[in-house]
Amino acid sequence: MNLTFLNKKITGILTVVPKNEVKFEDEAANYNFPIEKSIRLKKIMGYNKHRIVDEETCVSDLCVYGLEHLIESKLLNKDEIDALILITQTPDYFLPPTSNIIQGRLGLKQDMICMDVNQGCAGFLLGLIQAFMLLEQDSIKKVVLLNADVLSRKTSSKDRNSYPIVGDAASVTVVEKGDNNTPIFGNIKMDGSRGDTLIIPAGGLRMPSTPETSKLEDTGDGNLRSKENLTMDGASVFNFVQTEIPPMVNDLLEFSNVKKEEVDYFMFHQPNKFMLEKLADRMEIPYKKMPNNIVANFGNSSSVSIPTNITFNLGKNMQEESYKLCLAGFGSGLTWSSMLIEVGNLGFCDIIEY
Structure with missing residues (x-):
């Protein structure tokens, strides 16, 4: 599905990350694997450290902290x-x-719209699409898009597939009406038939939590997780990204009549360094134009990874310069989306600690 928006703009991006920073080596002994093998995996995947909340911190805490700032x-x-x-x-x-x-x-005032959307790694794009549609209303002039997850609280600390990469964070993106006729182009696709590729099986009404669903078990890959923990089919996710994302982005560029070389940065969701390097190779994009350093520094924070990518790698430059960005998010749902948008001269583009 192709989408076009006019007279909309991002005016500020803030990322909120927990102060608690944990290094991969400090957790390697938790996994049911020899430490030497885990260290080799760290080098291949680009693991290093991640930011995780304590067991009391919730999404609203991170968001309120960022907004109050x-x-x-x-x-x-x-x-x-x-x-x-x-x-x-x-x-x-x-x-x-x-x-x-x-x-x-x-x-906040009562004369406003509040909306929760259950989406993961493509959620920043989906949120922007929703914000742009709301701004079509005369009475809506400023939308605050919040992306936030504390997935470390739903991921087994003994699961080497998922726990080393998961990161907790929130972002605040201000979206407003603009007077620039430069179009914003986007596309989005969904495939619920592959929904179990990334899933937390228990805890909802389909499979309520019980003492049995909370028990850690080895599901055959050497990792320990319960049915209430995030479960990821790593091979399927890798194949999904390598197969679906290149044609989606190529379709976007063709739809927008923009050449790949005209894009300043490809600010993609951050699953891990290995997957992004393979994706860049497949798409023939220089690594310097597709940053892949967010997991190594913060972890994969689901829908917050693209805002973190922007605030960490472009930061203050975004307040003085303008860039043509190709954004792409892909993950649970399965959902994948991309967007071509001019972003710059922002009022703020920062990272703060909670």
């Missing part, structure tokens, strides 16, 4: 927020919506 710094006027979109797969509760909790904690 912007409000207190006078970078965001809370009375001007007309819509709050939260993309998360780890909400505070089944109900009420976590976006409403955030609105209440901040004392």
Whole structure:
């Protein structure tokens, strides 16, 4: 599905990461593998360290902290927020919506829209699409897009497939009406038939939590996880990314009539260094134009990885320069999406610690 938007712009991006930083070597003994083999895996995949929350911290805590920072710094006027979109797969509760909790904690106005969206690694793109559509309304002038997950709390610390890469974080992206006619091009695809490729089997109403679902077990790959933990079919995810993402991005460039060489940066979701290097090779994109260093420094924070990619690798330059960016997210759902957008001259583009 191809999409086009006009007169919309991103005016600020903030990433919030936990202060707690854990190195791969400090956790290697937790895994049911010889440490030497784990260290070899670290080098191949680009593992190094990740940021994880404590067992009390929730999505709303990270989001409120980021928003309060912007409000207190006078970078965001809370009375001007007309819509709050939260993309998360780890909400505070089944109900009420976590976006409403955030609105209440901040004392935002009642004349606004609060919306939770259950999406993962493609969630930044899906959130931007939703924000652009809301901005078509005359009464909505400023949308705050929140992406946040604390997936470390739903991932087994004895699962070497997933735990070393998972990172917790939140991002605040301000999206507003613009007066620039430069179009924003996007596309999106979904395939629910492959939904079990990335899944937390238990804990919902299909398979409620029980003492049995919380027991750690070896599911045949040497890792220990329970049915209440994130389960990832690594080989299927790798094949999905290598097969589906190149044609999606090529279709986007053809749809937008933009040549690959005209794109300044390909700011993609960050699964791991190995997968991104293989993807860059397949797409014939120089590594310097497709950064792959987020997992090594912060971990894979699901839908927050693209904003983190931007704030970490471009940072203050985004406040003074403008770049033609190709964004791409891909993951649970399965969902994959890409977008071609001019971003720059931002009011803020920072990373802060919670």
